[in-house]
Amino acid sequence: MVFKMKVSSKSKLLTCEGNNPTSKYYPGAPCQVRLEVSDNVVSAVCWRCLARLVPAPEEKKNQSSIGFPRGWQFMNQFVHSDGKVYQKGVEQPELFGKFEPTKIKESEPKRRKKETLDDKIQKQYYQKLKKKKTTNKSKK
């Protein structure tokens, strides 16, 4: 095999590496993104597939945000439900378990949206519309 590197001004369209199931960039479902690249480029990855490999900075959030209300770092004293006492965001190990946990007034996050009457009406309307369309087609 001979590898030649040519500097080319031509461009071509390449399908993202995420379209190849054996590639480490494969996102789980084939990625259909076409990328315009220089003619000598063998493979390319779109930004979505590349970004998927970068772990989201969730770990920090998950560890610290559970059971903490917004702005707890700024509270004079915040007692976590596990008994840890924080004063202005700094843990006070010597006060552990000496206070009642601070009640969090915030509403629960990530609540599932309830289906409203409007949604139901709209759903029914679209279903009727679909039925009408299909029956009209079969008549013709």
Ligand SMILES: [Zn+2]
């Ligand atoms: Zn892709």
